[in-house]
Amino acid sequence: MTPEQTRQAFSAAYDGELTDEERRAFDATLAADAELSREYTAFCAALSQASAALQEPLDAPDLLPGVQQRLRARSRGRFYADKFAERAGTGPVGPLAVVLMLLAVVAVLSLFVALTGCSTSGRAQASQPDAGTGGGAAPAPAPDDRDADGVCDGTELLIGSDPDTADSDADGLPDFVEAASGFDPSDPDVPGLDQLASLRAQPNAILDFELRATADGMGQGHTGLFEAYETLDPEGLTARDYFVSGSAVSAEPPDNVRDVQPGAERFGAVTGRTRLTFRLRFEYHRDAAPGCVLGYPFRYSLKTDDGQRVASRDFLLLVLPDGASPEYCLPLTCV
């Protein structure tokens, strides 16, 4: 073996993948060349350390909630239909989650709709396009909305959803709700269940919604920031109108932060990969309840002390009227 051939064989020799004959030639070359031998020793040492470092397992975020959500969506509810309690975090109220998924459809739609359309009947007409009776309030979808989901056929083609299916990705949220909230109506994985916050439409009802963000801290403080998106609510309401306060709750591992400042939504001096938990409080402070589910998208971001936004995620606040099976509010005419 020439020295260069020997160098090329370093990896295979290290892995024990040389044939007996190759190994003998390899060893003989090293024995005759001290410099090459030192090179091989250094190569092995470096590789050993790199391999050892690679073996260090990383702490995964809790994958189970996301996996369950995907299985539930892709099996159309056959699996994990009632396992929302397994979710990580304490997002929307657990038992309400199933209802939420049903209600969420109606909710955002109603934002779009004039409340006059659905508030009295509480009915969206995703399945009953001509159901405009009872209080005369049910909105009638436009003629070019074949699936009566509030999104016009032309719009559905543009955004990639199915004009013949009110819930194109079968995730429980109608296309209108997702599109109006900034989520992809063709992706069953968004919004995830942990992105849905549900608030009962009862006077003084409170929702404490916990969310988590991961920071790769370099010693700076990290502060949470709540922002409400504009909506099509006829009264001009946004998630901000229900938002009471945000607070910093805990860090994991706790020693990665210098202090927790609940009221300021801030974690001081975050160092290393740290999972930060915030709690957002929403309150329903109105007297009247809507007849169908309303949805209000909002964003929560993580900012460092120098004002840099290092993470953000969108959520959907669902305001749920009482009733056995309230539906999502739909627009009076498709959009």
Next chain:
Amino acid sequence: MVADDEQQLVARLRRRDEAAFNQLVRLHQNAVYSLLVRMLGDRMEAEDVAQDVFVTVFKAIDSFRGDSKLSTWIHRIASNHARNRLKYQGRRGRRAQRPLEDATQEASAAPETGSRLSRPDHAVEALEAEGHVQAALAHLDDEQRELVVLRDLQHLSYEEIQGLTGLPSGTVKSRLHRARLALQEKFRQLSQGTK
């Protein structure tokens, strides 16, 4: 997990026992996630792909024949998912911007000491080495990173790597060697603070 336990778990999985599947995810999520972070170089991508890996495991458990350990089978699925994701990214053009995490890791990996390979084991040093290796991995191209991970993390034989990647045996040898040299060089630079 002993073989009997694994067989029982697989039997429950085949019955689509959700509790068993929860157990499986929690048992393997760190290993799968670690593998994917190494291969993809991006924690968010890794989290997303890891969830799909377990969905595939759930759906495909009937095809697990038991001629390897369950963990090996799951890792193989994870590798395939990672390869597909890399191909997909390749078709769409890789991210113009490096993910924040990489930047953070590289920054944190900037050496403050000149320590290298031969000092005694120490927790801090181990963490430092871990950061350096991950940062060095991020500088390899996708194929090189994959070969290093398959061999040095998953400990697949050359023959298995050949089967998985479709590369001829000699090509696996030579490319793995080049990948390791590149890794070693980058690792050395990071350790010496000369990025």
